[in-house]
Amino acid sequence: xxxxxxxxxxxxxxxxxxxxxxxxxxxxxxxxxxxxxxxxxxxxxxxxxxxxxxxxxxxxxxxxxxxxxxxxxxxxxxxxxxxxxxxxxxxxxxxxxxxxxxxxxxxxxxxxxxxxxxxxxxxxxxxxxxxxxxxxxxxxxxxxxxxxxxxxxxxxxxxxxxxxxxxxxxxxxxxxxxxxxxxxxxxxxxxxxxxxxxxxxxxxxxxxxxxxxxxxxxxxxxxxxxxx
Amino acid sequence: xxxxxxxxxxxxxxxxxxxxxxxxxxxxxxxxxxxxxxxxxxxxxxxxxxxxxxxxxxxxxxxxxxxxxxxxxxxxxxxxxxxxxxxxxxxxxxxxxxxxxxxxxxxxxxxxxxxxxxxxxxxxxxxxxxxxxxxxxxxxxxxxxxxxxxxxxxxxxxxxxxxxxxxxxxxxxxxxxxxxxxxxxxxxxxxxxxxxxxxxxxxxxxxxxxxxxxxxxxxxxxxxxxxxxxxxxxxxxxxxxxxxxxxxxxxxxxxxxxxxxxxxxxxxxxxxxxxxxxxxxxxxxxxxxxxxxxxxxxxxxxxxxxxxxxxxxxxxxxxxxxxxxxxxxxxxxxxxxxxxxxxxxxxxxxxxxxxxxxxxxxxxxxxxxxxxxxxxxxxxxxxxxxxxxxxxxxxxxxxxxxxxxxxxxxxxxxxxxxxxxxxxxxxxxxxxxxxxxxxxxxxxxxxxxxxxxxxxxxxxxxxxxxxxxxxxxxxxxxxxxxxxxxxxxxxxxxxxxxxxxxxxxxxxxxxxxxxxxxxxxxxxxxxxxxxxxxxxxxxxxxxxxxxxxxxx
Numbered sequence: 001x002x003x004x005x006x007x008x009x010x011x012x013x014x015x016x017x018x019x020x021x022x023x024x025x026x027x028x029x030x031x032x033x034x035x036x037x038x039x040x041x042x043x044x045x046x047x048x049x050x051x052x053x054x055x056x057x058x059x060x061x062x063x064x065x066x067x068x069x070x071x072x073x074x075x076x077x078x079x080x081x082x083x084x085x086x087x088x089x090x091x092x093x094x095x096x097x098x099x100x101x102x103x104x105x106x107x108x109x110x111x112x113x114x115x116x117x118x119x120x121x122x123x124x125x126x127x128x129x130x131x132x133x134x135x136x137x138x139x140x141x142x143x144x145x146x147x148x149x150x151x152x153x154x155x156x157x158x159x160x161x162x163x164x165x166x167x168x169x170x171x172x173x174x175x176x177x178x179x180x181x182x183x184x185x186x187x188x189x190x191x192x193x194x195x196x197x198x199x200x201x202x203x204x205x206x207x208x209x210x211x212x213x214x215x216x217x218x219x220x221x222x223x224x225x226x227x228x
Numbered sequence: 229x230x231x232x233x234x235x236x237x238x239x240x241x242x243x244x245x246x247x248x249x250x251x252x253x254x255x256x257x258x259x260x261x262x263x264x265x266x267x268x269x270x271x272x273x274x275x276x277x278x279x280x281x282x283x284x285x286x287x288x289x290x291x292x293x294x295x296x297x298x299x300x301x302x303x304x305x306x307x308x309x310x311x312x313x314x315x316x317x318x319x320x321x322x323x324x325x326x327x328x329x330x331x332x333x334x335x336x337x338x339x340x341x342x343x344x345x346x347x348x349x350x351x352x353x354x355x356x357x358x359x360x361x362x363x364x365x366x367x368x369x370x371x372x373x374x375x376x377x378x379x380x381x382x383x384x385x386x387x388x389x390x391x392x393x394x395x396x397x398x399x400x401x402x403x404x405x406x407x408x409x410x411x412x413x414x415x416x417x418x419x420x421x422x423x424x425x426x427x428x429x430x431x432x433x434x435x436x437x438x439x440x441x442x443x444x445x446x447x448x449x450x451x452x453x454x455x456x457x458x459x460x461x462x463x464x465x466x467x468x469x470x471x472x473x474x475x476x477x478x479x480x481x482x483x484x485x486x487x488x489x490x491x492x493x494x495x496x497x498x499x500x501x502x503x504x505x506x507x508x509x510x511x512x513x514x515x516x517x518x519x520x521x522x523x524x525x526x527x528x529x530x531x532x533x534x535x536x537x538x539x540x541x542x543x544x545x546x547x548x549x550x551x552x553x554x555x556x557x558x559x560x561x562x563x564x565x566x567x568x569x570x571x572x573x574x575x576x577x578x579x580x581x582x583x584x585x586x587x588x589x590x591x592x593x594x595x596x597x598x599x600x601x602x603x604x605x606x607x608x609x610x611x612x613x614x615x616x617x618x619x620x621x622x623x624x625x626x627x628x629x630x631x632x633x634x635x636x637x638x639x640x641x642x643x644x645x646x647x648x649x650x651x652x653x654x655x656x657x658x659x660x661x662x663x664x665x666x667x668x669x670x671x672x673x674x675x676x677x678x679x680x681x682x683x684x685x686x687x688x689x690x691x692x693x694x695x696x697x698x699x700x701x702x703x704x705x706x707x708x709x710x711x712x713x714x715x716x717x718x719x720x721x722x723x724x725x726x727x728x729x730x731x732x733x734x735x736x737x738x739x740x741x742x743x744x745x746x747x748x749x750x751x752x753x754x755x756x757x758x759x760x761x762x763x764x765x766x767x768x769x770x771x772x773x774x775x776x777x778x779x780x
Binding site: 028033128129154 | 347457462761
């Protein structure tokens, strides 16, 4: 106990209980998050089944190359995140700092690609209410229902947008960890903050793993479509 | 701790008058800052008490206007638009800013950590943050309601809320969305506390039943609230963007919104009533001086209600256009919820049987709960039947039914709990006579307000109209008269409870002679609840199993 003095908040019996509670709390928060995304995934699935052909037509216009690259970027960021947790527990502050900065870097890279993609979507008139051409979809063979295509695109923006909001929160948390690492308060005895942020970061990655097939891989893509 | 718990001990026989301890959580620090930055669960409970009481009065004021308007068939008092905004405001405030938070955040916050023998909740800072989130959400919603109002009803049904309504839908939604996170964080805090912070020896089956029902409630808050959040985001996006996923012009389905909405809003009914049931379990045993009948059944009935509560949402949509088959399944599942609810009522009754009953104020409220909840529950069974529901859908029968559960159930039990734990929270006793009088007034006023509404609904008076045919006037006047009695019943405690803070007798640690860890510590409790972490060696309701021996 004496070695942990100052570590344990007043209402806990010992450090084990405190660590236990901190991880448990984050797991429960993730349960809530699953239900947030679950609601919109369910709504999407309802229409995906009802208007299968039109959703596939809309999906084939999304940029699957950028979507795939971003998947790799995020998976790599999960690796550096896990290494950051390992570095904290092993007491290697330099490696911890490098891993945290790399994770942030990959997060920002994701946003860079995403911004390019959103811009392209705008250029290709894939933004309902802002820049969208219903006639183009009616002239296709087979023709697609422009209303249903817009429905799919609205989902695309809401789902990727909500994911992006979570990424921003995650990068904010990582920045806070960098600040703490600089001040040297992330010691092997105080590794829980990194662990808990790590749980959150992995969750946000996993959401993307579901978004990729739901949104991008629903339609057919030809090799000639693979471009920036 | 010399006058620690004496089980089965009758307080009146005590020789020395009880004293208030020198330092306790209320006087350990002074000043606004010490309250607004506190992480003490007891002080946060008081902050919540002030917030929800203010909101209850506002919601009640809207109800008063509604009832005044319905005194006459032509509704001379209010224009139709204003009436729509008032019943929306009443529903929104009462559901999200009173009924959902009231028992968990006020009584739960105060009592739950003490019941498990902990010094605080698992996340004290999060607890304070959730009060701020609640307050900010409440202020935004109130601003939206006062600066123009919203006329969608509390349900925000699309496409009315997304396309037709010309009122403050988005600000209201933002307020509710924000306050939802307060619910989630409170639920999360409670679950973590119940899993990881129990005192040595406090096994799951030694937990007071209030904790079981709080646990079930917290699970619902954690898993249902996010779905509402998403549904509200989708409505807000559609309204702001002018294009969205419930938009029938694009092939979107407004019924989908109802599914998402009720996936939250039906389970949340059990958020309102489960903690109420927990309170009643505590009080019935205490004032019957008997262990609860069938502890394990009552405990698991809470879990059963929480689980089944997630599977019945579409019984709100029997006439909305869903398939006959799903309507039948949801009807059958809705009947099933009656089983755990009935288990509770039967077990409370069996606990009373041959008990040594004393009619203290909390007991009067708790008995009122059982009577009114039973009526609300039985009419709920009528509504779960497809044929009857077709007939009375969207009529005052529904209004009467859910007010029997919400007001007759939840508010009654909240009053019971508030009167039960008030001596613990403040260290003071309130007026015995006035509190019993208010219990009586509330019961009579409630019956007079809502019983006529069953008849009105059955005769076909639809809800949400500000005018009605003249033949319904006599029943409406009865209802409005009852509402005025009810208002007196609710205002009276406000007066004598505040009065008790200044002039009430010192309560002593255990004025009711109750079991449970919260009664083993002085009233008001010290900042860290217990001087030493208590060790639990027996079940929660060991009444009458020990002789009255230790009277100092």
